[in-house]
Amino acid sequence: MLVSVKKLSHSFGSHWVLKNISFQVRERECVILTGHSGAGKTTLLQILHGAQPIQRGVAEVAGYHLNKLTQRRLPLLRRQLGVVFQDFKILPQKSVGENVGMALEVRRMPRAQIKRRVNAVLRGVQMEQRADLKCARLSGGEQQRVAIARAIVVNPKILMADEPTGNLDETLSLRLVQIFKKFNEHGTTVILATHNKQVIQELPHSQLIDLSTHD
């Protein structure tokens, strides 16, 4: 199993966002985390990439036992993942190319190779022409595409995305879903957190985990 979650619970103060969540994700699988606003989709993704500590339960991602994961080993887990954050986490003062290239730079990849891969990925999200533009000058939708490009440029074992179509129009949303689908077909495990019904319909073979129904 690539991801294994058992009896996971998480609270913010006295409010329990996640309660006894259990699921497993096999390699090459596509999983959609859905549920109403505040159901804990974002929190669950944050736990899975080590941005939130585990309060109760057990979780394992890409061979890393999250309950025992030290700060020193956390980057090793994150290098297996590509994450698209809800708030993009894009650096506005850096260019599109630099933002996407960051994920490869931390892996100490040679500069020429970084440039090649960044250009290829930007072409995929239709941002190639804007590679040298500062991200501060991009629209919300464009920033989101940069965030997606940064997540997929590393060829991750698991691609996680938190509301990836949130700021995109219908055409771009569909195009994006196709990108995720393609990645999934090529062997990447995909975990999407979304409440967009269109996205769910476009990925009919996915494992659907509705966090609203968990108790």
Added chain:
Amino acid sequence: MLMTFFKLLLKGVSNLLANRFEFALTLTGVILVSFLGLFLLLLAQNLQMIITQDKSRLQFEVYWKKDAPVQAIEKEWEALSGLDGVVEITTYPPEKGLRVLAESLGESVDLSWFAEQNNPLPATAVITFALDQHLSQNQARDYLKKIRAFPGVDTVHYNPFELDTAGSWIRFSRTVLWPLMCLLALLAGLIVGNTIKLSQLHFQNEIDVLKLVGGSRCYIMLPLLSGGAFLALVGGVLGLLLLKFTQVSLESLLNVPPLWLEVHFLSWEQIILTLCIMTVVAVLFSWVNIRQ
């Protein structure tokens, strides 16, 4: 491995230079803070020098036996001037002593008839010793013993109050000036560190993103630490240059009649220590910043 290490160090400097406006502002802050701290240190140090040079001294009035041969006395004066701790020796052969006495008494008193064979004054000398920082009564006693050991010496006088005054000044320097200097160094270090810490706040987003995309602690830390060290070092050097300029200007203003006040610059040891402390503090604060 080593190549990557140096690349990351250089990345810190290039990151700083990429944000020129912020860099210039922070650098100005570091220069001014280091200059102010060092300027106060310079003042305290010069005050300390004045105290140790002028106040922590002890004078002995030495009278030679009346029948001691002049050549033997001159030899003893020479030997006395070579003693450890002697900073000044003023000698008075009998005829010079009489002349000085006549000058001090004024024209109303005629001492000329004492000249030649009748001069009642013995050969004398005023010897000034420097007292070290660990002042004790033994020090005065040791000097006294050394002077009395000379065969031609008849009597020796010193003012015990002078010893008390010197002791007070030395204690003042020890209990007030040195702690003050340390406090100033600490204060300057803290302000420089905080200035650098504040300047790194705009890197916070970048640190977060680097962590999220799998940047190792070393990859994230090294550029920031080297950037902080670079900023402190450049700011410290420029602050020192500004201080040198100020010291030269002050000296030209104060080292003239009637003041004759010398303004000494910091020693090489102090300069190196200052730069080291600033760099270490900057690195430390950068590290704390990243940890937080």
